[in-house]
Amino acid sequence: MSALLKVENLSHRYATAWAIRDINIEINQKGVVGLLGSNGAGKSTTMNIICGVLNQTEGEVYVNGIDKRKDPRGAKRELGFLPQTPPLYADFTVNEYLTYAATLRFIERIKIKSAVEEAMEKTGITHFSSRLIKNLSGGYRQRVGIAQAIIHKPGMVILDEPTNGLDPNQVIEARKLIREIANDHLVLLSSHVLSEINLLCREIIMIEGGRIVFADSIDAFNSYAQPQTIFVKMDNLPAASELQRIPGITKVEAVSPNSCHLYFSGSSTITQTIIRTSIENNWGLSEISLEKSLLDDVFKQLSHSQQ
Template sequence: MENTIVKISHLWHRYGDAWAIQDIDFEINSFGVLGLLGSNGAGKSTTMNIMCGVLNQLKGDVVIGGFDIRKNPIEAKKLIGFLPQNAPLYLDLTVSEYLTQCAHLRLIPKTDIKNAVDKAMAKCGVSHFRNRLISNLSGGYKQRVGIAQAIIHEPKLVVLDEPTNGLDPNQITEVRKLIKEIGEEKSVIFSSHILSEVQATCEQVKMIENGIMVFENSMDAFNNHIEPDSLLMTMANPPIPEVLKSVKGVSDVERLSHQQFRVRFADATDISERLIEASVQAGWRLKELTLEKSSLDQIFAQLSNKTPNKES
């Protein structure tokens, strides 16, 4: 337990008669960026709100750095930085005024507040806007200020709920880079319903669907979760699709261009060797043969469809 940053044990919560999360159970033992993935309404925000002490769970335990968040809420919350979906910004304050107020709320000693504010602004790239009203900042810089308030007290755990929502592509790229930098020093939980965001930012991924944890592993394992079932073939002298379809193991053929085809198969065993052999024998002049990986959307759909039903 000494090295455990977060330990969540058998977490359950419901709104009315509907279960929001069911038996959520995981640990975080190291720095880095962990993606909490799931569709809208899957239970991500409920899990994060309970983890940060915003919401009381119906059943289960949350321990942050050895402190139970129900039994020792003040000590546990000292170790957490939280940016909810709607950043808690005071738009009529300047960046410096707002972060100074956040430092007071985080019980940072008065003699250390200026240094803490300066450090958080520098880390998040907003020092040059220190005297600007938050209402006059762009969406991307408002989000940076929101992240600054989450790290101003040097927490062990930083929880970011949909931090790139509503940003333009350039702003998303900048916020991604900032999150990765924070993950070099702290444990970051990054939630999103957008698969590409988690793929671009996270090393580990946990997926919640219908309130149930359906996947826990590395990002690479997530990307490779579904066995590929198609190849791309490029040939200088291609046959008609019917001839390709006659190769043993091929289930379907789709012509993508004059020279390129998508070849689907039901059994991956020796399929590449059979296609290469057929090409050599028939003179198709094979130029490229590439195994297609499943898209993240396919993986997401398959895992969602496999979600079991649980009852208390």
């Protein structure tokens, strides 16, 4: 069976500068895959090439096994796209707009009505079918944008920063809808919001400086967040110099008169050494915890590995 999406050695140059270099992606399962990266990292360029909006300088894209260069129309049939600004016509009703979108997608005339009804039902907008798009809230406009992206039942849907500009309640609703859509499609979602990617995605592809710096499951990404420091609270907290004598402790940072962060190198079994040393010296250890680096720190770490 062909991969739902396969990208091979993809590179793109605008004028003289390379925007992306040597991007390789293979996705075989439905679900949400996050494309993460800071501003200017190369997310939109990658997505625009996959969608066929932009022709790559080098490399190949296969959507459901269809070569985008050799059969662009066939590849587009397997793709739905919601750009950052939804391509909506404000003076159309929801029904009129989706009927038009279905026509653009070459859906047979006889099947258009049912395709529109199904897309509206899946995105929860049936009750607004005859409302003008300009009279919808931002959250509902986004739903219409998602409805046009799935109207032709593509294998893959690309959503470029889909929750950008929505209010907090609309963001929650939009995420719920994206999860539902991902039961039937591969959803490639771009974002620079780590918490969003963490909530929604099964896999993460992280791009920085036009290159992939991380591509793995969300669990692997989270376990990349290695323990960095140990927090300790002791009734008789000794001087920093004494704590630094414990093998492996590299730095001590005071938090309060009886608590501190201990920076360490090597294995996290160091906590056992700290507990033992505390008992031997009667330091009165009352709290000890490993503190993992935050996702933001991992993000910075991975970004800097490319600079």
